[in-house]
Amino acid sequence: MPLQPFLKQIEHTLAPVRHVMKPLLSDPVVMGVWAFLVVLSTGTLLWDIRTRNQELPSMMKGVWALVVLYSGPFGLAVYWYSGRTQISNDSLWRRGFRSTAHCYSGCGAGEVTGFALLAGxxxxxxxxxxxxxxxxxxxxxxxxxxxxxxMQEGVGFREAMLDALYSETPSITIMEVTAIGTDLLIASQAHITDLLFWGALAFSLSVGFVFAFPVNATLVYFGVKEGMKNPAEMGERQQKSRGQATD
Incomplete structure (x- = not known):
């Protein structure tokens, strides 16, 4: 099937989604409540990291901050389930969530920059x-x-780039096809000054996360990706260090 008719068919099939989401993402009250929840979720994340999870690496602190900024309470729930040192045990699902969050933080920044710069x-x-x-x-x-x-760990650029292409391309592709597709479906005609422009962008980011999660979990399961380190182990090491220092 030629590409253009195929895309038109997808747009027609998903038209009910656009009819439902477009008014919601254009509503000042709805978006005001969402903005409040994002601020509240971000504040909760920063408080938890500062008071209970300082052991997390700086990069992961930044990753979780971006995830919560993009997805508000949903991002905070993902962090609470998979990213804290207090998790009871690690699992494939938690590793999949951490891997998706890592991918999401970078890709989301690229998507926001792209739409804001090019379309806005x-x-x-x-x-x-x-x-x-x-x-x-x-x-x-x-x-x-x-x-x-x-590269900071000493890996050469060529080897690091090949590793990234091999391990990250499937999840990035699924994430961006669904996220960018969702944004264009809902707000292709919106301008940067329209509330819909930013509402659809925020919504599309979370859609991309949801679709990329099973891909990342599968890649972790088959060893294509290692997944991010178990935060509970970092907390245990930190507690042992404190105990030795006290002794």
């Missing part, structure tokens, strides 16, 4: 140009979040 500030009229540019930025940010830490 530059006001490009070509949907293809906005989509391609946003995809490129999402991949760039997503890969950078893997390549950078690997």
């Amino acid at each position: 500030i530059l006001a490009l009229q070509s949907t293809l140009a906005v989509t391609a540019g946003t995809f490129a930025l999402a991949y760039t940010f997503g890969y950078a979040l893997t390549v950078g830490p690997l």
